[in-house]
Amino acid sequence: MSDSQWNPRRNDDVQPDRSKKSQNGQQGHGSQSQNSRQSAGGANKSQDQQPSPSEHIDYPMRLQKFLARAGVASRRGSENLMTAGRVKINGVVTTELGSKVDPLKDVVEVDGKVVKWGAEPVYILLNKPEGFVTTMSDPHARKTVAELVPTDKYPGLFPVGRLDMDTTGVLLFTTDGELGHLLLSPKHHVPKVYEAIVMGYMSEEERKKLERGVRLEDGMTLPARVDIVKKGLNKKNNKSITLVRVVLTEGRKRQVKRMLEFVGHPVIKLHRSAFGPIKLGNLPNGSYRLLTEDEVRALREAVK
Numbered sequence: 001m002s003d004s005q006w007n008p009r010r011n012d013d014v015q016p017d018r019s020k021k022s023q024n025g026q027q028g029h030g031s032q033s034q035n036s037r038q039s040a041g042g043a044n045k046s047q048d049q050q051p052s053p054s055e056h057i058d059y060p061m062r063l064q065k066f067l068a069r070a071g072v073a074s075r076r077g078s079e080n081l082m083t084a085g086r087v088k089i090n091g092v093v094t095t096e097l098g099s100k101v102d103p104l105k106d107v108v109e110v111d112g113k114v115v116k117w118g119a120e121p122v123y124i125l126l127n128k129p130e131g132f133v134t135t136m137s138d139p140h141a142r143k144t145v146a147e148l149v150p151t152d153k154y155p156g157l158f159p160v161g162r163l164d165m166d167t168t169g170v171l172l173f174t175t176d177g178e179l180g181h182l183l184l185s186p187k188h189h190v191p192k193v194y195e196a197i198v199m200g201y202m203s204e205e206e207r208k209k210l211e212r213g214v215r216l217e218d219g220m221t222l223p224a225r226v227d228i229v230k231k232g233l234n235k236k237n238n239k240s241i242t243l244v245r246v247v248l249t250e251g252r253k254r255q256v257k258r259m260l261e262f263v264g265h266p267v268i269k270l271h272r273s274a275f276g277p278i279k280l281g282n283l284p285n286g287s288y289r290l291l292t293e294d295e296v297r298a299l300r301e302a303v304k
Ligand code: URA
Pocket: 162, 163, 164, 165, 167, 253, 254, 255, 256, 257, 258, 270
């Protein structure tokens, strides 16, 4: 990185606002304003890249919003930087709080250093709770996973695949369009581990059938790993239930539920405990953390 290319996330001079959301290694929790939601890809654009037609891009944006989203400082802190004459747009000192900037075209400097717009890709693990739709914005104003991850700090975050509204567990987010795409590509067969509580006692025959593959309306499922972990009784109604672990290397819509239903065992509860090398561990329900460098490396290995 040249001196003139300043990545604010690494800068010790002007610190990002750490009061609200997590930084590397820390966990975040809670919800975030609907206004901060953005669709995929925004953070990853270099100056000459164009947004895809499907993206919602709120450019140009107010300079203080740009600085906050780039991780330079809080909005208030950014305003202070501006009024102190420390910020330039395209070489011109800008103290006017209403100034707007287009992150794809304009060059913004703080203290003479260029602010990079989302240059470092970000990778986040969320323990998705029930009741949130996997989308970054919802026309029906339902609760979305965007409320659970720091989109203000890392604009352009998008979820890697989907979990149903009532499914809990591992949901990855990134601003790295390329890796996100590879992880979802059917070519790479990245294994996903699910724990499902199903109605009834699953037989060995049914288990083997699931492992071999079953014919769903969108075709045969690939061979999978299915283990019967435990059989017991539902505390609520005293009916028989089975805890099964399913490892899939494909990711069709509602696949686990449809497979289990196919063999006569509707799912009561579904949880994803791992996505490729990334395991949930003890991350609390509804919390997120940044992936470690080792984890990101392992994800890259998984799609080689
Ligand atoms: N399979 C399902 O049926 N639902 C999910 O949320 C994920 C996988």
